[in-house]
Amino acid sequence: MTSTNPDLLVFSPKGIYCPPADVYIDPWKPVSRALITHAHSDHARSGHGEYVCTPLTAAVLKHRLGKKIRISELPFGQKLNVDGVQFSFHPAGHIPGSAQVRVAYRGEIWVVTGDYKLEPDPISEPFESVRCHTLITESTFGLPVYQWARSESVIAEIHQWWRDCQDEGRLAVLAAYSLGKAQRLLSELDPGQGPLFTHETIEPVNALFRAAGLALPSTTTVNASHQQTDLKGALLIAPPAVLNSDWLQRMGPVSDAMASGWMALRGTRRQRTSERGFALSDHADWPGLLNAVRESGAQRVLVTHGFAAPFARYLREIGLDARDVETRFQGEPQPEDTTNTVDQINPV
Amino acid sequence: MRQFHELVRQLEQHPDGDGRVKALIRYFHSASDQDTIWAIALLSGKRPKRVVSINQLSSWAIEITGFPLWLFKESHRQVGDLAETVARLLPHPKSREDISLAEWLRLISCWGAAAFEEQQESIGLAWDQLDADERYLLNKLVSGGFRLRVKPVDLIQALEVVSGVPQYVLAIRLAEKWHPQTMTLKWLTEPETPEEARVKPMPFHPIQTLNSDLSSLGNPEDWWIEEQWEGIPVQLIRQDKRVYLWTTDHQLVTPLFPETEEACSELPKETVLEGILVVLQHDKPGPLDQIQSRMDCQHVTRRIIHDKPVCFIVKDCLVWKGKNIRNVPFSQRIQHVQSICSSIDSHFIRCSLLKEPGPDWTSIEDHLAAARERHGVGLELKQRNGNHGGESIADVWWKKRVDPLLMEMVVLYVEWGGRKSTGPGYELTLGLWDVDAFVPVMKKAIGMTAEDMDRIKDHVKEHTLERFGPVRQVVPNLVYTIIFEGVNVSLRHKSGITLKNPRIHECKEAMDVADLLPLSVLKKRFTQGI
Ligand SMILES: [Zn+2]
Numbered sequence: 108m109t110s111t112n113p114d115l116l117v118f119s120p121k122g123i124y125c126p127p128a129d130v131y132i133d134p135w136k137p138v139s140r141a142l143i144t145h146a147h148s149d150h151a152r153s154g155h156g157e158y159v160c161t162p163l164t165a166a167v168l169k170h171r172l173g174k175k176i177r178i179s180e181l182p183f184g185q186k187l188n189v190d191g192v193q194f195s196f197h198p199a200g201h202i203p204g205s206a207q208v209r210v211a212y213r214g215e216i217w218v219v220t221g222d223y224k225l226e227p228d229p230i231s232e233p234f235e236s237v238r239c240h241t242l243i244t245e246s247t248f249g250l251p252v253y254q255w256a257r258s259e260s261v262i263a264e265i266h267q268w269w270r271d272c273q274d275e276g277r278l279a280v281l282a283a284y285s286l287g288k289a290q291r292l293l294s295e296l297d298p299g300q301g302p303l304f305t306h307e308t309i310e311p312v313n314a315l316f317r318a319a320g321l322a323l324p325s326t327t328t329v330n331a332s333h334q335q336t337d338l339k340g341a342l343l344i345a346p347p348a349v350l351n352s353d354w355l356q357r358m359g360p361v362s363d364a365m366a367s368g369w370m371a372l373r374g375t376r377r378q379r380t381s382e383r384g385f386a387l388s389d390h391a392d393w394p395g396l397l398n399a400v401r402e403s404g405a406q407r408v409l410v411t412h413g414f415a416a417p418f419a420r421y422l423r424e425i426g427l428d429a430r431d432v433e434t435r436f437q438g439e440p441q442p443e444d445t446t447n448t449v450d451q452i453n454p455v
Numbered sequence: 456m457r458q459f460h461e462l463v464r465q466l467e468q469h470p471d472g473d474g475r476v477k478a479l480i481r482y483f484h485s486a487s488d489q490d491t492i493w494a495i496a497l498l499s500g501k502r503p504k505r506v507v508s509i510n511q512l513s514s515w516a517i518e519i520t521g522f523p524l525w526l527f528k529e530s531h532r533q534v535g536d537l538a539e540t541v542a543r544l545l546p547h548p549k550s551r552e553d554i555s556l557a558e559w560l561r562l563i564s565c566w567g568a569a570a571f572e573e574q575q576e577s578i579g580l581a582w583d584q585l586d587a588d589e590r591y592l593l594n595k596l597v598s599g600g601f602r603l604r605v606k607p608v609d610l611i612q613a614l615e616v617v618s619g620v621p622q623y624v625l626a627i628r629l630a631e632k633w634h635p636q637t638m639t640l641k642w643l644t645e646p647e648t649p650e651e652a653r654v655k656p657m658p659f660h661p662i663q664t665l666n667s668d669l670s671s672l673g674n675p676e677d678w679w680i681e682e683q684w685e686g687i688p689v690q691l692i693r694q695d696k697r698v699y700l701w702t703t704d705h706q707l708v709t710p711l712f713p714e715t716e717e718a719c720s721e722l723p724k725e726t727v728l729e730g731i732l733v734v735l736q737h738d739k740p741g742p743l744d745q746i747q748s749r750m751d752c753q754h755v756t757r758r759i760i761h762d763k764p765v766c767f768i769v770k771d772c773l774v775w776k777g778k779n780i781r782n783v784p785f786s787q788r789i790q791h792v793q794s795i796c797s798s799i800d801s802h803f804i805r806c807s808l809l810k811e812p813g814p815d816w817t818s819i820e821d822h823l824a825a826a827r828e829r830h831g832v833g834l835e836l837k838q839r840n841g842n843h844g845g846e847s848i849a850d851v852w853w854k855k856r857v858d859p860l861l862m863e864m865v866v867l868y869v870e871w872g873g874r875k876s877t878g879p880g881y882e883l884t885l886g887l888w889d890v891d892a893f894v895p896v897m898k899k900a901i902g903m904t905a906e907d908m909d910r911i912k913d914h915v916k917e918h919t920l921e922r923f924g925p926v927r928q929v930v931p932n933l934v935y936t937i938i939f940e941g942v943n944v945s946l947r948h949k950s951g952i953t954l955k956n957p958r959i960h961e962c963k964e965a966m967d968v969a970d971l972l973p974l975s976v977l978k979k980r981f982t983q984g985i
């Protein structure tokens with residue numbers, strides 16, 4: 108499709124802005140009305156006048172930002188009309204409730220992907236390709252060296268590691284971000300292999316997801332009264348910041364691992380202090396990004412966070428009108444920045 | 456290749472002995488005989504000949520993927536390793552086949568003899584059967600870049616567990632010249648032969664640390680007193696036409712020390728000596744790290760022998776011309792040692808320096824206190840009438856180290872770090888005055904008492920000057936006493952020295968940094984004669 112209106116969405120200092128509707132998408136500065144793709148903190152910041160998001164994202168936002176925020180729920184596929192601009196949410200497959208935003212105005216269609224992933228998982232609504240003239244896509248893993256193995260094989264590796272930990276009498280501690288990755292792991296791990304424990308920062312999101320009808324296995328929240336013996340044979344899911352805490356020391360011998368797309372590279376795995384790295388990502392890999400761009404039919408592509416410059420350059424070389432745009436989204440936070448991740452947590 | 460990749464992953468995960476041995480045992484249990492032999496070969500440094508360069512592999516990968524060169528470069532910048540970049544750029548394999556390690560290596564050796572186009576085609580086909588991790592290994596193997604090594608002692612320990620063949624036998628067989636294509640696991644793990652049994656190392660004589668005063672040992676005239684050097688204890692067995700040099704953990708290290716082998720080739724047959732290996736510096740035994748670095752040299756060149764000549768300091772004779780003399784009193788055994796050393800005209804073997812006991816313990820104490828000036832680390836004391844390897848109290852050998860040195864230093868940098876070996880904790884960089892500024896002298900993790908933790912936490916909170924990643928530069932006003940055993944000259948360090956075995960002793964809270972002794976005093980006082 109060929110674009111006629113180059114300015115339906117613009118990149119303003121506050122974030123992605125739609126002038127005819129006076130609405131922002133995932134803005135990073137306080138605005139009066141914000142469409143939120145998903146509840147990760149680099150996309151959903153505090154201080155907006157009104158939040159518009161999917162019902163599940165709304166539930167998580169109330170938990171994260173407080174019950175007092177003003178939220179309008181917009182279920183997937185339903186239309187919201189603002190001054191002649193039509194907005195709708197479409198599944199992004201990144202985490203449960205995560206959406207792409209479709210913006211239509213006078214026959215012109217733009218899509219903002221937010222964060223997305225093409226491979227389905229048991230709990231996220233599967234990614235839906237949306238046709239458009241202009242696509243604003245993320246590019247967290249926008250280099251061809253990022254090609255994910257099928258998640259079954261990564262999950263099988265995690266199970267093997269867990270079994271080894273059980274044989275060696277060590278507690279398996281798997282670091283994962285508390286919103287999304289942690290629940291996806293829970294939904295894919297086999298509760299028959301041993302007890303599943305979670306860190307206290309993860310359980311509130313589990314509760315919200317369970318209330319929304321998502322199938323998560325039963326978990327126990329680890330607390331100060333738990334002894335080493337209570338966690339025998341268990342797998343504990345905890346946010347990355349917990350890995351280096353004194354708290355873990357009390358739990359006897361542990362083996363720590365990290366599940367993240369960054370773990371695909373040997374160098375990144377080695378830099379980490381954790382023993383194991385599993386390349387399991389909630390973002391599209393290189394073939395996924397290319398697929399999404401192709402399927403959208405967009406002639407014009409604006410590339411944001413990640414390897415935006417090389418990905419945009421490659422798209423230009425294969426004949427698209429593409430450029431990279433600087434934003435403040437983080438994509439999948441690199442495991443080493445513990446200062447500014449989606450989880451601001453205090454270890455128990 | 457899948458199994459081998461899993462082994463490599465586990466070895467990379469465990470840089471230390473125990474985890475590595477476990478990983479090897481797991482692999483040996485599940486791998487075929489030929490794969491086991493190849494894994495032993497690769498991990499002990501027998502690499503296949505390079506088939507193509509890594510740059511050639513890169514250009515083939517670019518050709519296959521059709522990616523522009525700039526994108527390849529961008530990817531390489533992110534990955535940091537060409538073999539891995541190539542492995543990950545290529546599309547997922549169309550059909551993944553699990554071909555054994557031995558078969559891959561057979562193929563690789565065929566490719567070596569093939570024409571260029573054939574190489575390109577074969578490697579392209581291979582890439583299409585392997586996942587990225589396995590491809591990475593293949594790329595390393597065909598381009599001669601496979602560098603992962605395992606200590607022989609770990610390999611042999613694991614092989615003993617799975618085969619039941621004693622470690623020393625495995626060590627002897629693996630020290631032969633062998634090629635993985637002709638070596639068989641059956642031969643490697645056959646029961647020991649009588650010839651091998653004759654060169655089996657004997658138990659080393661234990662040596663214990665004396666914590667009480669020298670005078671507690673009774674009559675000084677009952678004791679032989681020797682210098683204590685830092686070195687690698689070895690047993691040298693001269694049997695038939697060959698020399699076998701064993702370490703305490705049954706490594707056969709003869710090929711690493713050709714100068715020792717040559718010097719001992721004139722020894723009477725069927726002789727067993729015990730002693731230590733040291734590197735000579737200005738004809739004196741050098742520090743421990745020197746001989747350790749020689750142990751790590753797999754290919755000993757003439758240059759290495761020239762720069763770091765190794766001397767075998769003989770301390771005891773266990774078998775003399777076929778006669779086991781371990782039950783002969785030490786005072787007689789040591790005479791054999793002396794006659795052997797005086798009969799061999801070589802720098803590379805010498806007798807342990809003997810000190811006739813002084814008239815009393817006081818003069819021996821003085822001798823001990825001056826050990827550092829003689830480049831020793833203390834004294835060894837041996838009963839004149841003791842047996843070798845005996846278990847009675849009369850057979851005990853004692854070592855007494857010279858007292859450690861003390862020096863106050865100031866904390867310059869603090870780093871919070873989680874080390875796998877020591878657990879999370881602080882690492883301090885301490886330094887001394889060098890004219891009018893502080894220069895770092897040592898870096899060391901501090902013991903984790905709650906008091907130390909709090910003190911450093913507070914110090915960092917109040918006195919941080921600048922941050923460099925995880926490192927904080929702090930106001931230099933926190934002083935600790937450092938215990939160390941000596942000073943080595945090191946041109947690689949800004950201070951020009953390194954400390955031997957330094958430990959952070961105690962905090963000197965009341966001490967003013969203006970009163971710290973300068974670096975020049977440390978150098979002058981403790982590096983004499985080096
Ligand atoms: Zn996200």
Ligand SMILES: [Zn+2]
Pocket residue numbers: 147149150221222436437438439
């Ligand atoms: Zn993001």
